[in-house]
Amino acid sequence: MRRINLLSSFTFYRRIQLSFLFLILLPTVVASFLNYSITQKSAMEKNFLSNQTLITVIANNISKMIDDMTYASNFFIQDENIRKQLLSFMKMARIESSDDLETYIKIKGFFNQVDVKTMNPDILMFWTNEEGFIVQSYIDNPNFEPEVIKQQYEDVKSRVDMSKPNILQWLGTAQTLINAKTSSNSYLLARVLKSSSDDQQIGTLFISIPDRYFTKSFSQLGSSKLAVFDAKGLFIAGNPDVSYSTSANNRGNIRNESTIQYSGWKLISETPKALVTSEIKKSFFLTLLIVIPFFLVFLLISIIVAKRLHRPIRRLQSGVKQFGNGNRSIRFEESGKDEITELGRTLNIMLNQINQLIQNIEQEQEQKRELEFQALYSQIRPHFLLNTLNSIKCNLAIDNEMIHSQKIDSLMSLLRAYMKFNEPTNLRNECKLLISYVDIMQMRSDMEVEIDIQLSPLLAEMSFPKLLLQPIVENAFVHGFNEDIVQPRISLQAEMEEGWIEIRIADNGIGMSEDKIKKLNSDLQISEGEEWQSYKRVGLWNVLQRLKMTFGSNSSIECVGNEVGGLTIVLGFHQKVDEGGSTC
Known part of the structure; x- marks a missing residue:
């Protein structure tokens, strides 16, 4: 490896000369000494x-x-x-x-x-x-x-x-x-x-x-x-x-x-x-004396030929340096049919493409700046809405309208979560958002729904995607509860055993038949989202995809019936380990 690095430290011109010398001189010397040795023997x-x-x-x-x-x-x-x-x-x-x-x-x-x-x-x-x-x-x-x-x-x-x-x-x-x-x-x-x-x-x-x-x-x-x-x-x-x-x-x-x-x-x-080999030695050294002048002549010719062979490469090198220094109009002369000309032609095409890419990048940067201005402007409206809701909440609190003030506070929590959707959170905060969501859905559905959350301290601080569990709770309100359900209830329980984590979200709603549960579990195994476009439970598929992207491809969602007649959604995944070796 050291020899290869040593050779690469020379210019291409020097390597051509060294190749000439190596490929001509070495075989000549080896053949001469072999001939001398064989003749002597x-x-x-x-x-x-x-x-x-x-x-x-x-x-x-x-x-x-x-x-x-x-x-x-x-x-x-x-x-x-x-x-x-x-x-x-x-x-x-x-x-x-x-x-x-x-x-x-x-x-x-x-x-x-x-x-x-x-x-x-x-x-x-x-x-x-x-x-x-x-x-x-x-x-x-x-x-x-x-x-x-x-x-x-x-x-x-x-x-x-x-x-x-x-x-x-x-x-x-x-x-x-x-x-x-x-x-x-x-x-x-x-x-x-x-x-x-x-x-x-x-x-x-x-x-x-x-x-x-x-x-x-x-x-x-x-x-x-x-x-x-x-x-x-x-x-x-x-x-x-x-x-x-x-x-x-x-x-x-x-x-x-x-x-x-x-x-x-x-x-x-x-x-x-020495008496036998003296004449052979004399002949050998005489041959060397004759060969050395021819070798020097060959060396001179090889230097001239190497310079001529290296001249087009030197032009390419000079042109590339000028382009690197900012001369974007430099191009190579395309005359001839040899490999160097073909390389120059290819480099011209590449330089044209680089110029086009630079122009596209400049246009994209300009468009990006315009989009940033638009994004800054668009952020003014959500902040204006949150500020307005906050003022209403304060006025209601002053008038002792604590129930409505609490509803507006829950709505503001959800709006903040949607605005910062890509920011990381933990399972504890995710559960707080579920409480805010249930609070709002109770007002919409006119149902008093009880939510029970059980988390161990270790899992409570676990990193978790924001608003991942909200579609499951939404399905419980939309598909699981009706006016015939007495004391509707949603429970969330998280457990971990040997690195495998299960989050169970259960309701006491109307539930599903065994056939429908089997069909739903079978549909959840479909890997392509196009199959779900016409399916009304596309939210579950989105939850599964986000789960796999976050915790690995072996993550799963399973639907099972529970003893109170409702439906239990089981999310299973492996504990995530960050790059430093600690668990999340």
């Missing part, structure tokens, strides 16, 4: 799939290499020719004879056969006997000089478990110093060979996998970081920035993993998210 997914394919290929190559190394170790264990040579080499500490040299050359020849099978020049194999004499495969590489091989052997020989012959043991990495400034890491495997006859150790085959092998294999992955870990999660080779498990530092990076067969090693690659 798609690029990361493509990079993930591409990296996964590459590290799977690399993992397969490493698996093949390990399979080749297993074959080479099996060759040394199972081939009888090489076993004979190895037995001859078992106790050799150095080459001392031509036989020793021949054995040494044959063992090196066996290495050359294995190298042809594996076809991997970066893998080094060497054999050591229990004397520590080393025979290595021939590789033309300064990193595999005898001194380097000796360092590797000294570093890992303690890791070899001599009690586990004929199986390939994973020894871990060994660091070797090539020169004063250069060092190299290699991962070494070993296989112990023992004599089948006396369980005597023949020697140990070592396989050295240098960093260079992994570097060449990992170069296929381009800018991604790649590392290989052993089954225990220890780093073997690759980029040391790659961690074995996901952490808070690398959570947003693209991470691929692949397990290497036969070894339990795990190959893990990480590509920084």
